[in-house]
Amino acid sequence: MEQSRPLDTLNQSRGKRVIVETKNGKQYVGKLTAFDIxxxxxxxxxxEKVDGELKRKLGNIFLRGDTIILIAPQE
Amino acid sequence: MEQSRPLDTLNQSRGKRVIVETKNGKQYVGKLTAFDIxxxxxxxxxxEKVDGELKRKLGNIFLRGDTIILIAPQE
Amino acid sequence: MEQSRPLDTLNQSRGKRVIVETKNGKQYVGKLTAFDIxxxxxxxxxxEKVDGELKRKLGNIFLRGDTIILIAPQE
Amino acid sequence: MEQSRPLDTLNQSRGKRVIVETKNGKQYVGKLTAFDIxxxxxxxxxxEKVDGELKRKLGNIFLRGDTIILIAPQE
Amino acid sequence: MEQSRPLDTLNQSRGKRVIVETKNGKQYVGKLTAFDIxxxxxxxxxxEKVDGELKRKLGNIFLRGDTIILIAPQE
Amino acid sequence: MEQSRPLDTLNQSRGKRVIVETKNGKQYVGKLTAFDIxxxxxxxxxxEKVDGELKRKLGNIFLRGDTIILIAPQE
Amino acid sequence: MEQSRPLDTLNQSRGKRVIVETKNGKQYVGKLTAFDIxxxxxxxxxxEKVDGELKRKLGNIFLRGDTIILIAPQE
Known part of the structure; x- marks a missing residue:
């Protein structure tokens, strides 16, 4: 059985909605259009949401990897 | 005697339930499906749990390595 | 279909106005003239803005990558 | 005289009980079964102990290196 | 059109006055005589200034890169 | 004149008593038996000392480099 | 004109008195005998000084680079 890697999971989420949580306690919800290693x-x-509450509509955003805690696909 | 390495331990936990504790004081409990170096x-x-109390059901999640303190297999 | 990478997104924002948010809770709004890996x-x-309020006009600024959380093009 | 390196010290503690102290102020006491560079x-x-007081029995745990301050063999 | 890189901007500021802001909330104003990658x-x-107020005259200083948030040329 | 490097200084302290100060405000006093790059x-x-006061006798300890601020040989 | 690099500046301070400021808000004043990249x-x-006030005489000390904010030669 071939073993999956974490980036495979992100790859399957391309074009789909995800929640990204960052170290400053915020959540960014949107469609995953790109990621890198x-x-x-x-x-x-x-x-942008804080405690689940909508704060801002941002359109396209680039999030720097080292601020990210968690990425969860929204099924 | 061959010496085991930490990633061997993680490898033995593939497909099994683990607790992952992160630097922001949260716990994520789920089945380990992938990890990397x-x-x-x-x-x-x-x-997601805080102080052992269920906060959210998240489905699949990607956790960035540098936020992780501890991974404990749940036997 | 060719897959886009995060730096492609930044590249499309060259010469356009962006918001850059930093780990110290500030926002820098300006025209993106250069970036690197x-x-x-x-x-x-x-x-420079704090909570959306203008604090200072700075002209050209260099922001060090590891202080950046988010870059959002202003459409 | 050949000079010893820090990882040699850890190697001598394989299979023995150690205390591991982490940046979040916790102590993990257990048998060292694996480590890497x-x-x-x-x-x-x-x-898991806090201020020397037992908090949880955890069985096998993986601790990420960058959270560790100190490892002390228990003689 | 050739695309500029962030270090090009720093290079154009050599020999000119810049403000350097650091993660500990201080500002250092002086002539940029050297930088590296x-x-x-x-x-x-x-x-050295705090909230724009002069704290100390320091002469030559070396600032370590990972403490720097922002460098702004003073035109 | 040949120029000395910081690790040469540590090397001269092998087998001698040193104070190691860590980012969490503690001091570890002991004989330096090994170090690496x-x-x-x-x-x-x-x-282990806090504010110069003895807290614990620890025997052999491994201290992870990235928690260390200062190493001072005790002459 | 050949361009100077930051380490050249440190090199010119070898054997001279410098102030080193660290992320924990302390100052170390002494003669710079060695540094590396x-x-x-x-x-x-x-x-060791805090707010300019002498706290301790330390003799030789090794300071780890990633705790350093600033190095200022004392002319």
Missing amino acids: HINVVLSEAE | HINVVLSEAE | HINVVLSEAE | HINVVLSEAE | HINVVLSEAE | HINVVLSEAE | HINVVLSEAE
Whole structure:
């Protein structure tokens, strides 16, 4: 059985909605359009939330990998 | 006697339930489906807990390695 | 379909206005004139904002990549 | 005289009980079963202590190297 | 059109006055005499300011790159 | 004149008593038995002190380099 | 005109008195006897100061580069 790697999981989420949580306690929800091995991430149609509450509509955003705690695909 | 390495331990936990503790004081409990040398980790059927109390059901999650303190297999 | 990478997104923002948010809770708004793989960034006509309020007009600024959380093009 | 290196010291502690102290102020006491050059560490029969007081019995744990301050063999 | 890189911007500021802001909330104002790819920086005739107020006259200083948030040329 | 390097200084302290100060505000006093280029350090007959006051006798300890601020030989 | 690099500046301070400021808000004043590319530094006849006030006489000290904010030669 071939073993999957974490970036494979991110790859399967391309074009789909994900939640990205960052070290400063914020959540960014949007469509995952790009990522790289540093886990730098680009979301489109992104919204910033704090404690689940909508703070800002941001459109396209680039998030630097080292600020990211968690990425969860929204099924 | 051949000496085991830390990633061997993680490898034995593939497909099994683990607790992952992160630097922001949260616990993620789920099935370990993937990891890499940076200790980036993917869990399925993941739940977020704080002080042992269930906060959220998250499904699949990608956790960035540098936020992780501890991974404990749940026997 | 060719897959885009995060730096492609930054590249499309060259010469356009972006918001850069840093780990110390500040925002820098200006025209993106340069960036590199460390996400070191140069903005021209930059303004520093805190909670959306203008604090300083700075002209050209160099921002060190490891202080950056987010870069959002202003459409 | 040949000079010893820090990892030699860890190597001599394989299979023995050690205390591992982490940056979040916790102690993990257990048998050192594996480590690598990043000081990622695996303990078996691990217990988590805070200020010397037992908090949890954890069994096998993987501790990420960059959270570790100190490893002390228990003679 | 050739694309500029962030270090080009620093290079154009050699011999000119810049403000350097650091993660501990201080500002160093002086003439940029040297920098490298880590953004280690040397200023001459440097002054330390906090909230824009002069704290100390320092002469030549070496600032380690990883403490730097921002470098702004003073036109 | 040949120029000395910082690790030469550590090398001259092998087998001698040193104070190691760490980022969490503690001091470890003991005999320096090993170190490497990451400044991972092993002390024997180590004692932990806080504000100069003895807290614990620890015997042999491994200190991870990235937690260390200062190493001072005790003449 | 040949361009100077930050380490050239440190090199000119060998054997001279410098102030080294660290991320924990302390100052170490002493004679710069060694440094390397990580900005690990050795001072002799070192004194620790807090807010300019003498706290301890330390003799020789090794300071780990990643704790250093600033090095200022004392002319």
